Amino acid sequence: MIFETVKKDNGALGITTGIENPIPLIALFLVLTAVLTMIRAIYQGLKQRREQLLNASGH
Template sequence: MFSTGSDDVGVRKAFFGSLVFETVEKTNGATSITTGIDNPVPIVILFVVLTIVFTMMQIIYRGLKQRRDELLKMSGS
């Protein structure tokens, strides 16, 4: 992700264009790398999707746990 190939100097984008990695060659021969966010929409979408998935997993887990407790209560009576 941080390498630009064979000594290429330029800009690389990752994660659907949301993350930007720019390599700049300085006058003293050193290479400088800067990073940033170019388009936050894919990051926000990922956050929303993960929040929905984790919420659904928690709801399903609680429902299954409640059903298990009901079955254990019924078999114990």
């Protein structure tokens, strides 16, 4: 990330930010999305298995 300060005409300082190379940020977003999707799928599978077990023991 890049942080820059710029002196304005009225004497105040302005701060600008930016990203020099967005590829690592995009890669991190994709990895986190994949991990969260897998966690959600595992959770749904476990929830469904729990319901099956509860229904089987209820007979």
